[in-house]
Amino acid sequence: MAAEGTPGTPGTSEYILHHLTNLKLDLHTMQIDPEATGFWVLHLDSMVFSVLLALVFLVMFRSAARKATSGVPGKWQAFIELCVSTVDLQVKDAYHHGAKFVAPMALTVGFWVFFMNFMDMLPVDLLPRLAGAAGVDHLRTVPSTDPNIAIGLSLTVFLIAFGYSFVAKGFRGVASEFLFHPFGKWMMPVNFLLKCVEELAKPISLGLRLFGNMYAGEMIFILLATFTLGAFAKGATPITWGVVAVFAGLGAAMWVLFLKGRWKPALALMFGVPLLGLLGFIPGVGAGAFAEVALATGWTLFHILIISLQAYIFMTLTVVYMAMAADHH
Numbered sequence: 216m217a218a219e220g221t222p223g224t225p226g227t228s229e230y231i232l233h234h235l236t237n238l239k240l241d242l243h244t245m246q247i248d249p250e251a252t253g254f255w256v257l258h259l260d261s262m263v264f265s266v267l268l269a270l271v272f273l274v275m276f277r278s279a280a281r282k283a284t285s286g287v288p289g290k291w292q293a294f295i296e297l298c299v300s301t302v303d304l305q306v307k308d309a310y311h312h313g314a315k316f317v318a319p320m321a322l323t324v325g326f327w328v329f330f331m332n333f334m335d336m337l338p339v340d341l342l343p344r345l346a347g348a349a350g351v352d353h354l355r356t357v358p359s360t361d362p363n364i365a366i367g368l369s370l371t372v373f374l375i376a377f378g379y380s381f382v383a384k385g386f387r388g389v390a391s392e393f394l395f396h397p398f399g400k401w402m403m404p405v406n407f408l409l410k411c412v413e414e415l416a417k418p419i420s421l422g423l424r425l426f427g428n429m430y431a432g433e434m435i436f437i438l439l440a441t442f443t444l445g446a447f448a449k450g451a452t453p454i455t456w457g458v459v460a461v462f463a464g465l466g467a468a469m470w471v472l473f474l475k476g477r478w479k480p481a482l483a484l485m486f487g488v489p490l491l492g493l494l495g496f497i498p499g500v501g502a503g504a505f506a507e508v509a510l511a512t513g514w515t516l517f518h519i520l521i522i523s524l525q526a527y528i529f530m531t532l533t534v535v536y537m538a539m540a541a542d543h544h
Contacts, residue, residue: 227441234339234437236353237261237361249353260354261361268330268358272323298322302530309534312383312541317534324372325530328425331359332522335432336515339440359429359525362422369422372533377414380540421532428525432518439511469512 237258241251247259279295288296302325306318334357346354358364380389393410394403472481 230441231434231437233353234343235355235434237355238351238353247352258355258361258363260356261358261364264334264356265327265331265358265364268334269327271330272326276326298326305531306534309531310538310541312538314379314537314541317537320375320537321530321534324368324533325526328359328368328529329523329526331357331364332429332526334358335360335429335436335518335522339436357429357433359425360433362426365426365429366418366422368529369418369425372421372536373414373418376417376533376536376540379537383541417536421529421536425525425529428521432514432521435514436511436518439514442510 236249238260239248239251240246240257240259241248242255242257248256276295279292282289283292299322302322303318306321310317337356342356343354355361384392393407394400396406396410398406469481472478
């Protein structure tokens, strides 16, 4: 059942549904329609964030390449070199053929997926609220939680691998695998059917794995955000909004302290401030805020592992599929 909020506050079900609705453009009418469905509907938010994050990857790595020196590398250059060498080692272990584009392809896919996943680290209401102030009613900020993006990426990898198999094996080699394996020439229809199922399972499993894990993570963040749903009521007092702003600033300070390795003050901010609200020392903040901050911070720390692991798995399977496309049976 939808939670009954204060006047002007959406219920829990409405809040969740709003955050799970994309900014949709119906190409038939060329109008924004959140209820639109079908093939000729573009998810503009997923497309825009995907392109922007691809540009972020391009700028980051191009900047490091242009400033690279043969002497003692800076921290940024050392980090980029570590990333490149790690991906290159992964490709050398799994791919034993001559195509030079596989390592750059794996690097691009891996980091692009990671950047898309990392958007889940932003506060649930941050960008949607800014978009709402600009007149955009719906905005989903994590492209990999959109099945169109996840399946689209996996299909692209599949088509590249399938096309490369013709380059590596020739038409006869590919036809032989589809028709004569594993049961020989007398079972060609069965061989063809089994091979089609095997090939189609690759993009489906690759895309659904990414989508499923990221969608679940996004849903947990949204559910945690409902603990303080009333704080975003249209009739909220200036004190409430001030407390929300303070919490946002303290959250940013906490992450800075975590990244600098100062664990004790970071943990003090993570639990101390909401505890003061729970005890009544901070007006407008209570048990809901304490639960949200504590649980969301713990889930965020765990979710960093998930988004990194999903990007790594997507990159590794890309390399594996390329190797399978080039292997002769």
